[in-house]
Amino acid sequence: MRSLICLRHPDWDATIASIRQLGGKAGEDWVQDKIRSKFAFEGWCWEKSYIPESVWKAGQSHSNLVESVHADVNREGVRCTLLGRLKKGQSFDAQKMRTLKMFEDFHIHPSYKSGHLSDNAMKSLKRKNALDHRNLAKEDDKISTHNEKVQKSYDAWQKASKAQQIAAGILRGVNPNTQRDLHQTRLQEFTKAREACERAEGKYKKEVETGVALKDMGSGKIKLWAPLE
Known part of the structure:
Protein backbone atom coordinates (compact mmCIF):
# COMPACT_ATOMS: atom_id res chain seq x y z
CA MET A 1 0.00 0.00 0.00
CA ARG A 2 1.41 3.35 -1.00
CA SER A 3 2.01 5.87 1.74
CA LEU A 4 -0.26 8.89 2.02
CA ILE A 5 2.82 11.12 1.99
CA CYS A 6 4.15 9.73 -1.30
CA LEU A 7 5.75 12.56 -3.28
CA ARG A 8 7.98 13.48 -6.17
CA HIS A 9 11.42 14.66 -5.09
CA PRO A 10 13.80 16.67 -7.27
CA ASP A 11 16.93 15.02 -5.80
CA TRP A 12 16.04 12.10 -3.56
CA ASP A 13 19.45 10.40 -3.57
CA ALA A 14 21.26 13.61 -2.60
CA THR A 15 18.82 14.13 0.26
CA ILE A 16 19.45 10.62 1.58
CA ALA A 17 23.20 11.21 1.28
CA SER A 18 22.85 14.43 3.30
CA ILE A 19 20.97 12.57 6.03
CA ARG A 20 23.76 10.03 6.20
CA GLN A 21 26.45 12.70 6.31
CA LEU A 22 24.86 15.17 8.71
CA GLY A 23 22.96 12.70 10.88
CA GLY A 24 25.98 10.76 12.01
CA LYS A 25 25.41 7.23 13.26
CA ALA A 26 21.73 7.89 13.96
CA GLY A 27 21.20 9.12 10.41
CA GLU A 28 23.06 6.16 8.93
CA ASP A 29 21.08 3.69 11.06
CA TRP A 30 17.82 5.34 10.02
CA VAL A 31 18.67 5.11 6.31
CA GLN A 32 19.81 1.49 6.59
CA ASP A 33 16.64 0.57 8.46
CA LYS A 34 14.49 1.99 5.66
CA ILE A 35 16.57 0.25 3.00
CA ARG A 36 16.29 -3.11 4.78
CA SER A 37 12.51 -2.75 5.00
CA LYS A 38 12.36 -2.74 1.16
CA PHE A 39 9.14 -0.74 1.14
CA ALA A 40 9.68 2.53 3.04
CA PHE A 41 11.43 4.59 0.36
CA GLU A 42 9.36 2.89 -2.34
CA GLY A 43 6.20 4.05 -0.57
CA TRP A 44 7.47 7.58 0.01
CA CYS A 45 8.88 8.54 -3.36
CA TRP A 46 7.37 8.00 -6.80
CA GLU A 47 10.81 7.73 -8.39
CA LYS A 48 11.59 4.70 -6.20
CA SER A 49 8.24 3.01 -6.63
CA TYR A 50 7.83 -0.20 -8.61
CA ILE A 51 4.20 0.66 -9.40
CA PRO A 52 3.63 3.10 -12.28
CA GLU A 53 1.74 6.17 -11.15
CA SER A 54 -0.91 5.75 -13.84
CA VAL A 55 -1.59 2.18 -12.71
CA TRP A 56 -1.84 3.25 -9.09
CA LYS A 57 -4.24 6.10 -9.81
CA ALA A 58 -6.41 3.87 -12.00
CA GLY A 59 -7.08 1.53 -9.08
CA GLN A 60 -9.55 2.03 -6.27
CA SER A 61 -8.51 3.95 -3.18
CA HIS A 62 -9.77 1.23 -0.84
CA SER A 63 -9.52 -2.53 -0.40
CA HIS A 107 -28.15 -7.41 -16.22
CA ILE A 108 -29.21 -9.47 -13.22
CA HIS A 109 -27.32 -8.55 -10.05
CA PRO A 110 -26.20 -11.32 -7.68
CA SER A 111 -27.96 -9.58 -4.79
CA TYR A 112 -30.52 -6.87 -4.10
CA LYS A 113 -27.71 -4.45 -3.34
CA SER A 114 -26.29 -2.59 -6.28
CA GLY A 115 -22.80 -2.38 -4.79
CA HIS A 116 -22.61 1.30 -5.68
CA LEU A 117 -20.65 3.65 -3.45
CA SER A 118 -23.87 5.51 -2.68
CA ASP A 119 -25.19 2.41 -0.87
CA ASN A 120 -22.21 2.38 1.46
CA ALA A 121 -22.50 6.13 1.97
CA MET A 122 -26.19 5.81 2.83
CA LYS A 123 -25.50 2.94 5.22
CA SER A 124 -22.77 4.97 6.89
CA LEU A 125 -25.10 7.95 7.31
CA LYS A 126 -27.84 5.78 8.80
CA ARG A 127 -25.37 4.17 11.19
CA LYS A 128 -24.06 7.57 12.26
CA ASN A 129 -27.59 8.90 12.68
CA ALA A 130 -28.56 5.94 14.86
CA LEU A 131 -25.42 6.41 16.96
CA ASP A 132 -26.19 10.11 17.40
CA HIS A 133 -29.73 9.28 18.55
CA ARG A 134 -28.43 6.76 21.08
CA ASN A 135 -25.92 9.26 22.45
CA LEU A 136 -28.58 11.97 22.71
CA ALA A 137 -30.91 9.55 24.49
CA LYS A 138 -28.18 8.75 27.01
CA GLU A 139 -27.56 12.45 27.57
CA ASP A 140 -31.30 13.03 28.05
CA ASP A 141 -31.29 10.29 30.70
CA LYS A 142 -28.42 12.04 32.47
CA ILE A 143 -30.36 15.32 32.43
CA SER A 144 -33.49 13.61 33.78
CA THR A 145 -31.51 12.00 36.60
CA HIS A 146 -29.88 15.33 37.38
CA ASN A 147 -33.25 17.11 37.43
CA GLU A 148 -34.58 14.56 39.91
CA LYS A 149 -31.60 15.16 42.20
CA VAL A 150 -32.00 18.93 41.94
CA GLN A 151 -35.72 18.70 42.67
CA LYS A 152 -35.10 16.48 45.68
CA SER A 153 -32.37 18.72 47.10
CA TYR A 154 -34.50 21.82 46.45
CA ASP A 155 -37.48 20.35 48.29
CA ALA A 156 -35.21 19.40 51.20
CA TRP A 157 -33.85 22.94 51.31
CA GLN A 158 -37.33 24.47 51.31
CA LYS A 159 -38.41 22.11 54.08
CA ALA A 160 -35.34 23.00 56.16
CA SER A 161 -35.93 26.71 55.51
CA LYS A 162 -39.50 26.48 56.79
CA ALA A 163 -38.31 24.58 59.86
CA GLN A 164 -35.79 27.36 60.49
CA GLN A 165 -38.50 30.02 60.20
CA ILE A 166 -40.72 28.13 62.64
CA ALA A 167 -37.84 27.74 65.10
CA ALA A 168 -37.05 31.45 64.76
CA GLY A 169 -40.68 32.37 65.48
CA ILE A 170 -40.76 30.15 68.56
CA LEU A 171 -37.48 31.65 69.76
CA ARG A 172 -38.82 35.18 69.40
CA GLY A 173 -41.80 34.27 71.58
CA VAL A 174 -39.59 33.39 74.54
CA ASN A 175 -38.39 36.11 76.92
CA PRO A 176 -34.66 35.58 77.55
CA ASN A 177 -34.85 37.47 80.85
CA THR A 178 -37.76 35.70 82.51
CA GLN A 179 -37.50 32.32 80.70
CA ARG A 180 -33.77 31.83 80.55
CA ASP A 181 -33.74 28.00 80.50
CA LEU A 182 -36.51 27.76 77.94
CA HIS A 183 -34.84 30.43 75.84
CA GLN A 184 -31.58 28.46 75.88
CA THR A 185 -33.41 25.33 74.73
CA ARG A 186 -35.22 27.17 71.94
CA LEU A 187 -31.95 28.83 70.90
CA GLN A 188 -30.29 25.43 70.52
CA GLU A 189 -33.24 24.22 68.45
CA PHE A 190 -33.02 27.29 66.22
CA THR A 191 -29.26 26.82 65.80
CA LYS A 192 -29.74 23.21 64.70
CA ALA A 193 -32.50 24.24 62.28
CA ARG A 194 -30.31 26.99 60.82
CA GLU A 195 -27.35 24.63 60.34
CA ALA A 196 -29.62 22.05 58.71
CA CYS A 197 -30.96 24.73 56.38
CA GLU A 198 -27.43 25.82 55.44
CA ARG A 199 -26.42 22.23 54.69
CA ALA A 200 -29.52 21.69 52.56
CA GLU A 201 -28.87 24.93 50.67
CA GLY A 202 -25.25 23.98 50.05
CA LYS A 203 -26.25 20.57 48.76
CA TYR A 204 -28.81 22.12 46.43
CA LYS A 205 -26.34 24.66 45.02
CA LYS A 206 -23.80 21.89 44.51
CA GLU A 207 -26.32 19.91 42.47
CA VAL A 208 -27.07 23.00 40.37
CA GLU A 209 -23.36 23.56 39.72
CA THR A 210 -23.01 19.94 38.63
CA GLY A 211 -25.63 20.56 35.97
CA VAL A 212 -23.49 23.20 34.25
CA ALA A 213 -21.65 20.42 32.41
CA LEU A 214 -24.99 19.19 31.04
CA LYS A 215 -26.06 22.58 29.73
CA ASP A 216 -25.33 21.98 26.04
CA MET A 217 -26.02 18.26 26.07
CA GLY A 218 -29.03 16.21 25.07
CA SER A 219 -31.61 16.50 22.33
CA GLY A 220 -33.17 19.65 23.76
CA LYS A 221 -36.43 17.90 24.65
CA ILE A 222 -35.53 17.85 28.35
CA LYS A 223 -34.43 21.12 29.94
CA LEU A 224 -32.23 21.51 32.96
CA TRP A 225 -34.31 22.31 36.03
CA ALA A 226 -32.95 25.00 38.33
CA PRO A 227 -35.47 27.02 40.42
CA LEU A 228 -32.90 29.67 41.35
CA GLU A 229 -32.49 30.56 37.68
Whole structure:
Protein backbone atom coordinates (compact mmCIF):
# COMPACT_ATOMS: atom_id res chain seq x y z
CA MET A 1 0.00 0.00 0.00
CA ARG A 2 1.41 3.35 -1.00
CA SER A 3 2.01 5.87 1.74
CA LEU A 4 -0.26 8.89 2.02
CA ILE A 5 2.82 11.12 1.99
CA CYS A 6 4.15 9.73 -1.30
CA LEU A 7 5.75 12.56 -3.28
CA ARG A 8 7.98 13.48 -6.17
CA HIS A 9 11.42 14.66 -5.09
CA PRO A 10 13.80 16.67 -7.27
CA ASP A 11 16.93 15.02 -5.80
CA TRP A 12 16.04 12.10 -3.56
CA ASP A 13 19.45 10.40 -3.57
CA ALA A 14 21.26 13.61 -2.60
CA THR A 15 18.82 14.13 0.26
CA ILE A 16 19.45 10.62 1.58
CA ALA A 17 23.20 11.21 1.28
CA SER A 18 22.85 14.43 3.30
CA ILE A 19 20.97 12.57 6.03
CA ARG A 20 23.76 10.03 6.20
CA GLN A 21 26.45 12.70 6.31
CA LEU A 22 24.86 15.17 8.71
CA GLY A 23 22.96 12.70 10.88
CA GLY A 24 25.98 10.76 12.01
CA LYS A 25 25.41 7.23 13.26
CA ALA A 26 21.73 7.89 13.96
CA GLY A 27 21.20 9.12 10.41
CA GLU A 28 23.06 6.16 8.93
CA ASP A 29 21.08 3.69 11.06
CA TRP A 30 17.82 5.34 10.02
CA VAL A 31 18.67 5.11 6.31
CA GLN A 32 19.81 1.49 6.59
CA ASP A 33 16.64 0.57 8.46
CA LYS A 34 14.49 1.99 5.66
CA ILE A 35 16.57 0.25 3.00
CA ARG A 36 16.29 -3.11 4.78
CA SER A 37 12.51 -2.75 5.00
CA LYS A 38 12.36 -2.74 1.16
CA PHE A 39 9.14 -0.74 1.14
CA ALA A 40 9.68 2.53 3.04
CA PHE A 41 11.43 4.59 0.36
CA GLU A 42 9.36 2.89 -2.34
CA GLY A 43 6.20 4.05 -0.57
CA TRP A 44 7.47 7.58 0.01
CA CYS A 45 8.88 8.54 -3.36
CA TRP A 46 7.37 8.00 -6.80
CA GLU A 47 10.81 7.73 -8.39
CA LYS A 48 11.59 4.70 -6.20
CA SER A 49 8.24 3.01 -6.63
CA TYR A 50 7.83 -0.20 -8.61
CA ILE A 51 4.20 0.66 -9.40
CA PRO A 52 3.63 3.10 -12.28
CA GLU A 53 1.74 6.17 -11.15
CA SER A 54 -0.91 5.75 -13.84
CA VAL A 55 -1.59 2.18 -12.71
CA TRP A 56 -1.84 3.25 -9.09
CA LYS A 57 -4.24 6.10 -9.81
CA ALA A 58 -6.41 3.87 -12.00
CA GLY A 59 -7.08 1.53 -9.08
CA GLN A 60 -9.55 2.03 -6.27
CA SER A 61 -8.51 3.95 -3.18
CA HIS A 62 -9.77 1.23 -0.84
CA SER A 63 -9.52 -2.53 -0.40
CA ASN A 64 -13.25 -3.25 -0.14
CA LEU A 65 -13.27 -5.47 -3.24
CA VAL A 66 -10.42 -7.62 -1.97
CA GLU A 67 -12.02 -7.90 1.45
CA SER A 68 -15.38 -8.94 -0.01
CA VAL A 69 -13.76 -11.61 -2.20
CA HIS A 70 -11.84 -12.85 0.83
CA ALA A 71 -15.09 -13.14 2.78
CA ASP A 72 -16.75 -15.01 -0.11
CA VAL A 73 -13.91 -17.52 -0.28
CA ASN A 74 -14.07 -18.12 3.46
CA ARG A 75 -17.73 -19.06 3.08
CA GLU A 76 -16.62 -21.98 0.92
CA GLY A 77 -14.75 -23.35 3.91
CA VAL A 78 -11.69 -22.82 6.09
CA ARG A 79 -8.96 -25.14 7.37
CA CYS A 80 -9.39 -27.36 4.31
CA THR A 81 -6.91 -29.86 2.95
CA LEU A 82 -4.83 -28.92 -0.08
CA LEU A 83 -7.05 -30.94 -2.42
CA GLY A 84 -10.16 -29.57 -0.72
CA ARG A 85 -8.92 -26.03 -1.22
CA LEU A 86 -8.27 -26.72 -4.89
CA LYS A 87 -11.73 -28.15 -5.54
CA LYS A 88 -13.49 -25.46 -3.53
CA GLY A 89 -11.48 -22.78 -5.33
CA GLN A 90 -12.48 -24.21 -8.71
CA SER A 91 -16.11 -24.30 -7.65
CA PHE A 92 -15.91 -20.74 -6.36
CA ASP A 93 -14.35 -19.46 -9.60
CA ALA A 94 -16.98 -21.25 -11.68
CA GLN A 95 -19.79 -19.72 -9.65
CA LYS A 96 -18.28 -16.27 -9.97
CA MET A 97 -17.97 -16.65 -13.73
CA ARG A 98 -21.60 -17.73 -14.02
CA THR A 99 -22.63 -14.75 -11.92
CA LEU A 100 -20.67 -12.35 -14.13
CA LYS A 101 -22.08 -13.88 -17.30
CA MET A 102 -25.61 -13.60 -15.92
CA PHE A 103 -25.02 -9.91 -15.29
CA GLU A 104 -23.47 -9.33 -18.71
CA ASP A 105 -26.24 -11.17 -20.58
CA PHE A 106 -29.32 -10.20 -18.58
CA HIS A 107 -28.15 -7.41 -16.22
CA ILE A 108 -29.21 -9.47 -13.22
CA HIS A 109 -27.32 -8.55 -10.05
CA PRO A 110 -26.20 -11.32 -7.68
CA SER A 111 -27.96 -9.58 -4.79
CA TYR A 112 -30.52 -6.87 -4.10
CA LYS A 113 -27.71 -4.45 -3.34
CA SER A 114 -26.29 -2.59 -6.28
CA GLY A 115 -22.80 -2.38 -4.79
CA HIS A 116 -22.61 1.30 -5.68
CA LEU A 117 -20.65 3.65 -3.45
CA SER A 118 -23.87 5.51 -2.68
CA ASP A 119 -25.19 2.41 -0.87
CA ASN A 120 -22.21 2.38 1.46
CA ALA A 121 -22.50 6.13 1.97
CA MET A 122 -26.19 5.81 2.83
CA LYS A 123 -25.50 2.94 5.22
CA SER A 124 -22.77 4.97 6.89
CA LEU A 125 -25.10 7.95 7.31
CA LYS A 126 -27.84 5.78 8.80
CA ARG A 127 -25.37 4.17 11.19
CA LYS A 128 -24.06 7.57 12.26
CA ASN A 129 -27.59 8.90 12.68
CA ALA A 130 -28.56 5.94 14.86
CA LEU A 131 -25.42 6.41 16.96
CA ASP A 132 -26.19 10.11 17.40
CA HIS A 133 -29.73 9.28 18.55
CA ARG A 134 -28.43 6.76 21.08
CA ASN A 135 -25.92 9.26 22.45
CA LEU A 136 -28.58 11.97 22.71
CA ALA A 137 -30.91 9.55 24.49
CA LYS A 138 -28.18 8.75 27.01
CA GLU A 139 -27.56 12.45 27.57
CA ASP A 140 -31.30 13.03 28.05
CA ASP A 141 -31.29 10.29 30.70
CA LYS A 142 -28.42 12.04 32.47
CA ILE A 143 -30.36 15.32 32.43
CA SER A 144 -33.49 13.61 33.78
CA THR A 145 -31.51 12.00 36.60
CA HIS A 146 -29.88 15.33 37.38
CA ASN A 147 -33.25 17.11 37.43
CA GLU A 148 -34.58 14.56 39.91
CA LYS A 149 -31.60 15.16 42.20
CA VAL A 150 -32.00 18.93 41.94
CA GLN A 151 -35.72 18.70 42.67
CA LYS A 152 -35.10 16.48 45.68
CA SER A 153 -32.37 18.72 47.10
CA TYR A 154 -34.50 21.82 46.45
CA ASP A 155 -37.48 20.35 48.29
CA ALA A 156 -35.21 19.40 51.20
CA TRP A 157 -33.85 22.94 51.31
CA GLN A 158 -37.33 24.47 51.31
CA LYS A 159 -38.41 22.11 54.08
CA ALA A 160 -35.34 23.00 56.16
CA SER A 161 -35.93 26.71 55.51
CA LYS A 162 -39.50 26.48 56.79
CA ALA A 163 -38.31 24.58 59.86
CA GLN A 164 -35.79 27.36 60.49
CA GLN A 165 -38.50 30.02 60.20
CA ILE A 166 -40.72 28.13 62.64
CA ALA A 167 -37.84 27.74 65.10
CA ALA A 168 -37.05 31.45 64.76
CA GLY A 169 -40.68 32.37 65.48
CA ILE A 170 -40.76 30.15 68.56
CA LEU A 171 -37.48 31.65 69.76
CA ARG A 172 -38.82 35.18 69.40
CA GLY A 173 -41.80 34.27 71.58
CA VAL A 174 -39.59 33.39 74.54
CA ASN A 175 -38.39 36.11 76.92
CA PRO A 176 -34.66 35.58 77.55
CA ASN A 177 -34.85 37.47 80.85
CA THR A 178 -37.76 35.70 82.51
CA GLN A 179 -37.50 32.32 80.70
CA ARG A 180 -33.77 31.83 80.55
CA ASP A 181 -33.74 28.00 80.50
CA LEU A 182 -36.51 27.76 77.94
CA HIS A 183 -34.84 30.43 75.84
CA GLN A 184 -31.58 28.46 75.88
CA THR A 185 -33.41 25.33 74.73
CA ARG A 186 -35.22 27.17 71.94
CA LEU A 187 -31.95 28.83 70.90
CA GLN A 188 -30.29 25.43 70.52
CA GLU A 189 -33.24 24.22 68.45
CA PHE A 190 -33.02 27.29 66.22
CA THR A 191 -29.26 26.82 65.80
CA LYS A 192 -29.74 23.21 64.70
CA ALA A 193 -32.50 24.24 62.28
CA ARG A 194 -30.31 26.99 60.82
CA GLU A 195 -27.35 24.63 60.34
CA ALA A 196 -29.62 22.05 58.71
CA CYS A 197 -30.96 24.73 56.38
CA GLU A 198 -27.43 25.82 55.44
CA ARG A 199 -26.42 22.23 54.69
CA ALA A 200 -29.52 21.69 52.56
CA GLU A 201 -28.87 24.93 50.67
CA GLY A 202 -25.25 23.98 50.05
CA LYS A 203 -26.25 20.57 48.76
CA TYR A 204 -28.81 22.12 46.43
CA LYS A 205 -26.34 24.66 45.02
CA LYS A 206 -23.80 21.89 44.51
CA GLU A 207 -26.32 19.91 42.47
CA VAL A 208 -27.07 23.00 40.37
CA GLU A 209 -23.36 23.56 39.72
CA THR A 210 -23.01 19.94 38.63
CA GLY A 211 -25.63 20.56 35.97
CA VAL A 212 -23.49 23.20 34.25
CA ALA A 213 -21.65 20.42 32.41
CA LEU A 214 -24.99 19.19 31.04
CA LYS A 215 -26.06 22.58 29.73
CA ASP A 216 -25.33 21.98 26.04
CA MET A 217 -26.02 18.26 26.07
CA GLY A 218 -29.03 16.21 25.07
CA SER A 219 -31.61 16.50 22.33
CA GLY A 220 -33.17 19.65 23.76
CA LYS A 221 -36.43 17.90 24.65
CA ILE A 222 -35.53 17.85 28.35
CA LYS A 223 -34.43 21.12 29.94
CA LEU A 224 -32.23 21.51 32.96
CA TRP A 225 -34.31 22.31 36.03
CA ALA A 226 -32.95 25.00 38.33
CA PRO A 227 -35.47 27.02 40.42
CA LEU A 228 -32.90 29.67 41.35
CA GLU A 229 -32.49 30.56 37.68
